[in-house]
Amino acid sequence: MKQPKWLMVSLLLVLALAALAVGACTATPTPTPTTAPKPPAPAAATPAKPAATAPAATTPAKSAATPAASKPAASKEPYKIGGLFAITGPASSLGIPERNTVQLLEEQINQQGGINGTPVKMVIADTESDETKAVLAAKKLIDEDKVLAIVGPSQSGESLAIADTIEKAEIPLVSAAASIKIVDPVKKWIFKTPQSDSLIVQALVDYLKAKGYTKIGWLSVSNAFGDSGKVEFEKAAPGAGLTTVAKESFGANDTDVTAQLTRVKAANPDAIVVWAIPPAAAIVSKNVAQLGIKQPVFQSHGIGNKQFIDLAGTAANGVRFPVGKLLVADSLSGSDAQKKVLQEYAKGYTAKFDANTLSTFGGHAWDGFWIVAKALEKSGPDRAKLRDAIESNTKEFVGITGVFSFSPTEHNGLDKRAVTMVEIKDGKWVNAE
Amino acid sequence: MRHQNRIILSALFVVIGVLPFVFTSSYHISVMIFIGIHAMLAIGLCLLMGYAGQVSLGHAAFFGLGAYASGILTASYHVDPWLAMGLAAIFTGLVAFIIGKPLFRLKGNNLAMGTLGFGIIVYIMLVEMTDLTGGPSGLRGVPSLSIFGFTFDKDIKYFYLVWALALLFLILSLNIVNSRVGRALRSIHGSEIAAEMLGVDTNKYKIQILIVSAVYASVAGSLYAHYVTFLSPPPFGFKLSIEVLVMVVIGGLSSVYGAIFGAAATTLLSETLRGTVPKLLSGAGGEYEIVVFGVILMVVMIFMPTGLTSGTLNLVRRWRQEKALRVETREAEDGNAVTGVPRVPEGRTAIEDN
Numbered sequence: 001m002k003q004p005k006w007l008m009v010s011l012l013l014v015l016a017l018a019a020l021a022v023g024a025c026t027a028t029p030t031p032t033p034t035t036a037p038k039p040p041a042p043a044a045a046t047p048a049k050p051a052a053t054a055p056a057a058t059t060p061a062k063s064a065a066t067p068a069a070s071k072p073a074a075s076k077e078p079y080k081i082g083g084l085f086a087i088t089g090p091a092s093s094l095g096i097p098e099r100n101t102v103q104l105l106e107e108q109i110n111q112q113g114g115i116n117g118t119p120v121k122m123v124i125a126d127t128e129s130d131e132t133k134a135v136l137a138a139k140k141l142i143d144e145d146k147v148l149a150i151v152g153p154s155q156s157g158e159s160l161a162i163a164d165t166i167e168k169a170e171i172p173l174v175s176a177a178a179s180i181k182i183v184d185p186v187k188k189w190i191f192k193t194p195q196s197d198s199l200i201v202q203a204l205v206d207y208l209k210a211k212g213y214t215k216i217g218w219l220s221v222s223n224a225f226g227d228s229g230k231v232e233f234e235k236a237a238p239g240a241g242l243t244t245v246a247k248e249s250f251g252a253n254d255t256d257v258t259a260q261l262t263r264v265k266a267a268n269p270d271a272i273v274v275w276a277i278p279p280a281a282a283i284v285s286k287n288v289a290q291l292g293i294k295q296p297v298f299q300s301h302g303i304g305n306k307q308f309i310d311l312a313g314t315a316a317n318g319v320r321f322p323v324g325k326l327l328v329a330d331s332l333s334g335s336d337a338q339k340k341v342l343q344e345y346a347k348g349y350t351a352k353f354d355a356n357t358l359s360t361f362g363g364h365a366w367d368g369f370w371i372v373a374k375a376l377e378k379s380g381p382d383r384a385k386l387r388d389a390i391e392s393n394t395k396e397f398v399g400i401t402g403v404f405s406f407s408p409t410e411h412n413g414l415d416k417r418a419v420t421m422v423e424i425k426d427g428k429w430v431n432a433e
Numbered sequence: 434m435r436h437q438n439r440i441i442l443s444a445l446f447v448v449i450g451v452l453p454f455v456f457t458s459s460y461h462i463s464v465m466i467f468i469g470i471h472a473m474l475a476i477g478l479c480l481l482m483g484y485a486g487q488v489s490l491g492h493a494a495f496f497g498l499g500a501y502a503s504g505i506l507t508a509s510y511h512v513d514p515w516l517a518m519g520l521a522a523i524f525t526g527l528v529a530f531i532i533g534k535p536l537f538r539l540k541g542n543n544l545a546m547g548t549l550g551f552g553i554i555v556y557i558m559l560v561e562m563t564d565l566t567g568g569p570s571g572l573r574g575v576p577s578l579s580i581f582g583f584t585f586d587k588d589i590k591y592f593y594l595v596w597a598l599a600l601l602f603l604i605l606s607l608n609i610v611n612s613r614v615g616r617a618l619r620s621i622h623g624s625e626i627a628a629e630m631l632g633v634d635t636n637k638y639k640i641q642i643l644i645v646s647a648v649y650a651s652v653a654g655s656l657y658a659h660y661v662t663f664l665s666p667p668p669f670g671f672k673l674s675i676e677v678l679v680m681v682v683i684g685g686l687s688s689v690y691g692a693i694f695g696a697a698a699t700t701l702l703s704e705t706l707r708g709t710v711p712k713l714l715s716g717a718g719g720e721y722e723i724v725v726f727g728v729i730l731m732v733v734m735i736f737m738p739t740g741l742t743s744g745t746l747n748l749v750r751r752w753r754q755e756k757a758l759r760v761e762t763r764e765a766e767d768g769n770a771v772t773g774v775p776r777v778p779e780g781r782t783a784i785e786d787n
Contacts, residue, residue, distance in 0.1 A: 126707055126711065131661070132467065135463070136463060137707070143458045161663045163662075164663065181573065227569045
């Protein structure tokens with residue numbers, strides 16, 4: 001038994017060495033930015049904008065002359081923005097379009113000469129849809145990669161889990177997650193771009209009222225998303241004279257919801273409202289078709305991607321839901337402020353990535369990226385100044401999700417314009433009448 | 434033995450004490466904080482699984498109970514965090530005692546299924562008891578820890594707190610392992626019937642060690658709650674139970690030091706992979722982590738069934754023995770003296786099983 005223990009100690013020491021190696025691994029990317037101005041330089045050197053090459057090209061020379069990172073040289077280093085998304089795991093249908101979008105925007109902004117001639121570098125981190133890992137990944141972006149601001153994370157739970165870290169580290173965060181709790185109460189450093197559920201639910205409730213549906217059968221998924229939808233609906237429904245005649249829930253991984261639907265059907269509602277994301281949301285619609293339920297079905301913005309239509313098939317037809325305008329960009333009236341922005345985003349995204357992943361989620365990241373980029377233009381590379389600029393500079397900013405106006409008491413800043421009712425007809429999204 | 438432990442422990446103390454000065458970044462320190470929290474879980478499971486031989490696939494449930502008990506008491510009822518941590522530990526221990534009685538009537542695979550079920554029940558309760566736990570939307574407002582006006586707000590302070598407790602648990606566990614109770618536990622692991630024949634009250638010891646490991650997990654959970662200051666059910670799901678199991682298996686089932694090693698190796702590996710895999714394979718993400726863990730687990734189980742630490746030790750011992758054996762046989766062949774000597778003595782298999 002003598003040797004084993006000693007060997008164990010040496011193993012622990014080896015482990016410490018391994019930790020050192022990790023440190024070294026994470027340290028290596030840090031010097032890269034010093035040489036990084038080179039890669040953006042050829043990107044900036046597109047024939048269209050030869051002027052942009054000049055400031056970028058001088059950077060390596062300058063930093064070579066003053067390796068001690070004197071102030072002018074440091075300011076010419078690329079602006080680093082963190083992208084913290086659930087690229088893998090259960091929420092990857094949110095995180096993948098978000099990552100794609102910020103990579104696309106990084107490329108576009110650098111082609112146009114960056115921000116005030118300084119290139120932008122996105123540092124992407126994967127949260128694996130896991131809150132503990134989101135905390136570690138956020139810390140890494142802040143301390144190791146030294147980003148100026150973070151866009152993301154994708155999920156509400158992740159955003160709330162890193163909130164404390166963000167506030168302590170004093171770095172601006174523009175979350176791509178929906179929960180109102182992220183910005184209510186307002187936290188100094190945290191903003192968010194998606195519509196709050198209250199806004200979405202209000203749009204749906206108004207629509208139901210206008211159509212004369214008063215008895216509602218409610219089904220929601222038992223996770224943060226469905227929970228929040230339920231709470232907001234319970235708040236908004238009485239004001240519009242709606243009554244909930246049945247209330248059911250199901251699991252995110254359930255493969256059959258007929259039992260709950262049978263109970264909802266028995267309550268004989270005017271309309272059924274489902275609050276979930278695919279695949280569960282698609283299963284509900286399929287079960288509705290199988291049970292021959294004739295009442296109209298309304299779903300949430302959670303089905304605002306092609307995945308729902310693929311999974312539900314013909315059962316998707318006739319489903320109406322409140323969502324951002326991206327899905328029906330082409331059929332918006334020409335006077336809509338967002339139409340041009342939406343069409344350009346959709347065109348740019350589908351040219352580079354799988355069109356099936358084009359979704360409002362990517363739009364949330366688009367908004368986050370541009371809110372940060374526009375503020376950086378004013379503030380320069382300083383976290384505190386950048387935060388102030390995000391708060392004071394974002395006024396009537398036309399984004400993908402809606403039109404944003406931030407203030408010290410409002411860190412989401414969207415209004416009714418951010419939501420529209422969409423119907424699925426023959427497997428396509430159209431404006432709901 | 435005692436002397437050896439003392440040296441190893443002081444070495445550990447020094448290494449852990451110095452680490453934050455080597456890795457000063459808040460990111461590295463928070464990785465080490467999570468290693469500490471995982472280590473507490475792994476040490477507890479190691480006692481239960483490695484020594485008493487009782488499989489648990491629901492260890493995350495105790496972690497979750499501790500975290501939520503602390504979180505609810507402090508955030509909703511404004512109880513002092515330290516008192517809450519103690520109450521959480523007592524509560525979790527009580528739960529362990531209550532479920533231990535019926536659970537340990539099960540053996541082997543059935544026990545694994547029973548603990549799995551327990552884990553799922555607790556998870557669903559965390560999700561569905563919305564009024565108490567905040568449900569899927571989570572529980573906010575868990576305060577930071579402080580003592581006599583000294584707040585554990587900086588990562589480095591929290592690091593020392595977590596590791597102080599982790600090392601305390603390590604010492605406690607070493608004492609348990611090297612005591613009469615430890616021998617009783619190992620006898621249960623060896624053969625429950627034989628142990629009972631020798632007058633060991635197997636049920637009593639099994640429940641006791643379950644309570645100990647549940648309390649460790651509960652304290653780890655409380656520390657998690659006060660560190661992240663936000664709780665939601667996903668981190669306390671089945672996935673964590675499996676991760677802790679992997680830590681214990683990698684570290685070596687029959688070594689409490691191994692549990693720390695396993696926790697560190699798993700957490701570090703997962704952090705390194707998340708950073709490096711997307712760099713090597715563009716477009717790839719965290720899913721490769723599972724592949725790598727799967728491969729490691731398979732390799733460890735096939736070639737080092739006693740875990741990476743003791744497995745490596747065995748390999749070294751076997752290598753030495755074989756070297757000695759080779760010398761012996763060569764001498765024997767040179768002398769043409771003995772025929773029919775088995776090349777591989779039977780003792781070798783005994784060593785492997787060690």
